[in-house]
Amino acid sequence: MPVFSNGKKEPEPGRPIVRHEVIKETHTEQQQIDVTALAKAVAEALGKMPGRGIVNGEEYEDDFSNAKSLDKLADSMTVQRGNSEANFDDLGGVKETKKDVKEVNKTIDLLRGLDN
Amino acid sequence: MSDVLDDILGDKEVEVIESKKEKKTKPEQVIETEYNPGVGVDVGTSNIVVARQKKDGTFVNRFHRDMLYPLDVSDEAADLLERSDYLYVKVDGVYYIVGDDALKLVNAIGKGEVVRPMKDGILNPSLKESSELLFYIIKAVVGSPIVENEPLRFSVPANPVDRDLDNRFHEMILKNFFTKLGYDAKPVNEAMCIAYDCNPVMKEEGEADTPLSGICCSCGAGMWNLALAYKGLSLVEFSCTKSGDHLDEQVSKVTGYSNSKVIKIKEKKLDLNNVDMNDRVQAALSIYYDEMLGRMVHHICKEFKEKSSEMEGSIEIVVAGGTSMAPGFCNRLEEAFKGVNMPFDIYRVRHSETPFYSVSQGACVRAQADYSKLT
Numbered sequence: 001m002p003v004f005s006n007g008k009k010e011p012e013p014g015r016p017i018v019r020h021e022v023i024k025e026t027h028t029e030q031q032q033i034d035v036t037a038l039a040k041a042v043a044e045a046l047g048k049m050p051g052r053g054i055v056n057g058e059e060y061e062d063d064f065s066n067a068k069s070l071d072k073l074a075d076s077m078t079v080q081r082g083n084s085e086a087n088f089d090d091l092g093g094v095k096e097t098k099k100d101v102k103e104v105n106k107t108i109d110l111l112r113g114l115d116n
Numbered sequence: 117m118s119d120v121l122d123d124i125l126g127d128k129e130v131e132v133i134e135s136k137k138e139k140k141t142k143p144e145q146v147i148e149t150e151y152n153p154g155v156g157v158d159v160g161t162s163n164i165v166v167a168r169q170k171k172d173g174t175f176v177n178r179f180h181r182d183m184l185y186p187l188d189v190s191d192e193a194a195d196l197l198e199r200s201d202y203l204y205v206k207v208d209g210v211y212y213i214v215g216d217d218a219l220k221l222v223n224a225i226g227k228g229e230v231v232r233p234m235k236d237g238i239l240n241p242s243l244k245e246s247s248e249l250l251f252y253i254i255k256a257v258v259g260s261p262i263v264e265n266e267p268l269r270f271s272v273p274a275n276p277v278d279r280d281l282d283n284r285f286h287e288m289i290l291k292n293f294f295t296k297l298g299y300d301a302k303p304v305n306e307a308m309c310i311a312y313d314c315n316p317v318m319k320e321e322g323e324a325d326t327p328l329s330g331i332c333c334s335c336g337a338g339m340w341n342l343a344l345a346y347k348g349l350s351l352v353e354f355s356c357t358k359s360g361d362h363l364d365e366q367v368s369k370v371t372g373y374s375n376s377k378v379i380k381i382k383e384k385k386l387d388l389n390n391v392d393m394n395d396r397v398q399a400a401l402s403i404y405y406d407e408m409l410g411r412m413v414h415h416i417c418k419e420f421k422e423k424s425s426e427m428e429g430s431i432e433i434v435v436a437g438g439t440s441m442a443p444g445f446c447n448r449l450e451e452a453f454k455g456v457n458m459p460f461d462i463y464r465v466r467h468s469e470t471p472f473y474s475v476s477q478g479a480c481v482r483a484q485a486d487y488s489k490l491t
Contacts, residue, residue: 084205084206084207084208084248084252085205085206086203086204086205086206086252086256087197087203087204088203088214088256089256090256090257090259091178091180091203091214091215091253091256091257092164092166092178092179092180092256092257093178093179093180094176094177094178094179095176095177095179095473096174096175096176096177097174097175097177097469097470097473097477098173098174098175099169099173099174099175099477100173101172101173103315104169104173104481104484106327107312107315107327107328107348107481107485108481108484108485108488110327110328110347110348111312111348111481111482111485112485112488112489114348114349114485
């Protein structure tokens with residue numbers, strides 16, 4: 001319920017009703033972000049920044065050891081810029097080495113029991 | 117691929133089937149029919165190595181040098197690229213020649229230095245474009261998953277004992293990138309990968325050997341990583357930043373040769389069992405190798421004593437990584453351990469049969485174990 005200029009919830013007789021609208025501010029800004037410098041700053045800050053962090057406008061209770069905040073930053077860094085190019089699709093030499101399948105399977109069986 | 121890498125990869129493997137891959141072919145269709153799901157990636161300071169295992173047990177490793185040579189965009193540069201078959205990435209107005217060609221070019225031109233997207237085991241903070249360049253290389257070497265959400269394990273270093281460095285952000289960046297490629301990606305400690313590939317054992321009198329138990333050491337370009345493993349679990353892990361690149365830099369400083377020249381001599385000529393002391397670079401490399409191994413043994417003793425690490429039996433040390441590939445490396449390491457009071461008995465130092473591929477293969481084994489949990 002709006003409050004009018006006379007301080008009451010009913011308009012003063014004879015005065016025009018002025019409605020105040022809440023205007024949502026939208027602000028889009030394109031910036032060139034030096035992501036490596038950002039990463040460096042974050043890496044230096046890790047373990048030293050207790051309290052809250054803000055990433056993409058979202059506030060996190062934890063410091064930068066919070067997986068969610070780190071993941072957001074990591075995501076912002078893995079976007080390739082449009083003006084980059086490469087003249088290859090795949091790379092690399094290939095070397096094959098032979099292993100005893102039974103031995104490898106024994107190791108896999110042992111590792112199945114580990115948590116992560 | 118250059119003769120430099122051929123030399124590194126040379127005659128070390130016990131059973132090696134050599135094959136060369138065409139630069140611009142698509143491997144995915146072959147992979148779909150031949151390989152077990154589960155891929156391992158060794159994200160090294162010097163090389164990216166990706167391992168998959170065929171159903172007959174053969175590991176197929178794809179590798180690429182993790183280095184670039186920058187050329188400013190100009191008519192001359194464009195002409196050079198047009199006339200050559202150099203592979204390049206163009207970022208922010210600079211051409212970066214990738215891989216071994218970078219090393220060849222810098223040696224041929226005789227000025228400038230190669231740049232590395234990785235430094236000391238993590239993304240190079242002093243190179244503005246490091247993440248973008250690294251991802252171009254990784255994407256091109258790793259390829260696409262062969263099953264939906266294929267498990268992928270990528271190697272990460274432990275935090276170093278000699279520098280205030282935290283690798284969590286580096287880990288997140290890589291995880292995010294592999295996830296974008298369609299993999300179910302998880303990190304794995306670099307030294308533990310060697311345990312999964314080489315299976316060190318602990319010996320106790322009257323008992324069967326305990327598998328996946330021992331000290332594993334990955335000697336890379338940016339770092340050496342070490343873990344004490346027991347039945348596949350990591351009990352202690354740490355790293356040190358002064359490794360292969362540090363050797364190259366120090367030798368370059370004292371001899372006046374460029375880093376690239378030092379790398380070439382280290383990879384082509386150096387034999388630690390028989391050092392040519394008339395060659396200033398080899399002599400300096402020999403001295404700095406001893407210094408590095410002495411430091412390694414010092415940190416191993418210190419860390420294990422501080423953490424009161426104890427093992428009942430006698431354990432094995434397994435060594436791998438590019439920096440360990442100089443002939444005679446393990447003999448020197450055994451010498452460095454003599455007379456040192458360790459908190460447990462060591463019964464031998466063993467060099468991985470495939471030192472250049474142990475990390476990627478171990479990561480691949482771990483990824484296959486992840487996949488086997490799903491089926």
